[in-house]
Amino acid sequence: MKILVLNAGSSSQKSCLYEMPEEAIVEEAIAPLWEAKVDWTHHEGMAEIEVKTSTGQKLQEEIPAKSRGEIIAHMLDTLWNGSTQVISKPSEIDGVGHRVVHGGEDYRESVVITEDVKDAIARLANLAPVHNPVNLEGIQAIDDYLGQVKQVAVFDTAFHSSLPDAAAIYPGPYDWVEKGIRRYGFHGISHQYCAQRAAHLLNKDLESLRLITCHLGNGCSLAAIKNGRSIETTMGFTPLDGLMMGTRSGSVDPGILIYLLQQSDDSAQNLDNLLNRASGLLGISGVSGDMRQIQKAIAQGNPRAQLAWDIYIHRLRYYIGAMLAILQGLDVLVFTAGVGENAPDIRAATCEAFGFLGLHIDPEKNQHKPIDIDIATPDSKVRVLVIHTQEDWAIAQECWRHLQ
């Protein structure tokens, strides 16, 4: 059975084609037959497409950045044409799984996509303005180019549907609860995968572990996981809450928004732009939302880049402290996603604050691309794992379940 996965980001589009094994198992991700990544950020007006196959074929090209739909069509074409061809015709694809960021109250599990599901994803777009619209474009592109194939939406919010009321409900007026204004949490596909993978790597039953998973990518969030369920997380009603991120502020006093609205003629749209796209690492440093650029600027003595890094660490420690209290202890700390997997300085500075718990990492192990290993010292009271998140594989498994 062949499953295609589409993982749409605000400025990127990732995709994989898997040949699913007889029984899909969560612990070991298999390598995809074909994987593609399209990036819009590097050259104005151009999209960079990178394709790799399991047989070692590679393709790199740059095409004018047309609509996402057209770019997806171009990307899919490399599945059945040219040097990266892995199938002979589109109908060999048995199902398509999509990462959909906001599932709202209606979707606590993945679902087969129908017109109703598409309408719901569209309705929720104002709650995840950077994500849901591009998720829909991906679904539409598959409708247009692959026709009748079964499509499955896998929601980033689903794993957090287990949040207890005390964590999920805002202390605003009670009628918010009835209006669906509550904390949903995001990056659930990644948090869940990493928790399962951590238990597997440690050869422990997931139910027996208290974990904090740190998803530090362009968007950043933490999850506190107990008995295999998410019991607290840093993102809320939208993916804007909590930690400082690449271009998102994370939590700020809502009084600031009232102040800005009253002082100037700031519109809701302006505030959306300010908080989602012009804050975080980019907003403070004035350099970039990319941690690599921040590190480069720090090395060149840029004080605002240093300040951005300091705030990032401060907030990370602050929220890990909150998760610790909710879990009432900690067995495993996990780092994942672009920054979590690749930035030893961030891991070291974060862990340093928790020495009082008996948590200690081995500086050697921390330095050497430690993917899917335990970087804690043998006598550390808490295991510290770096895990390569496999959202695409997790989505493929969900999709596989729906096709059975």
Ligand SMILES: Nc1ncnc2c1ncn2[C@@H]1O[C@H](COP(=O)(O)OP(=O)(O)O)[C@@H](O)[C@H]1O
């Ligand atoms: N070697 C590295 N060192 C530090 N940060 C890195 C490195 N590689 C990637 N990153 C960071 O990872 C971020 C992207 O993470 P990723 O998980 O791919 O994000 P997303 O899926 O949200 O687009 C980049 O913005 C960059 O800051």
Ligand SMILES: CC(=O)OP(=O)(O)O
């Ligand atoms: C939900 C979210 O923030 O996703 P990403 O990190 O991919 O932007």
Ligand SMILES: [Mg+2]
């Ligand atoms: Mg991501």
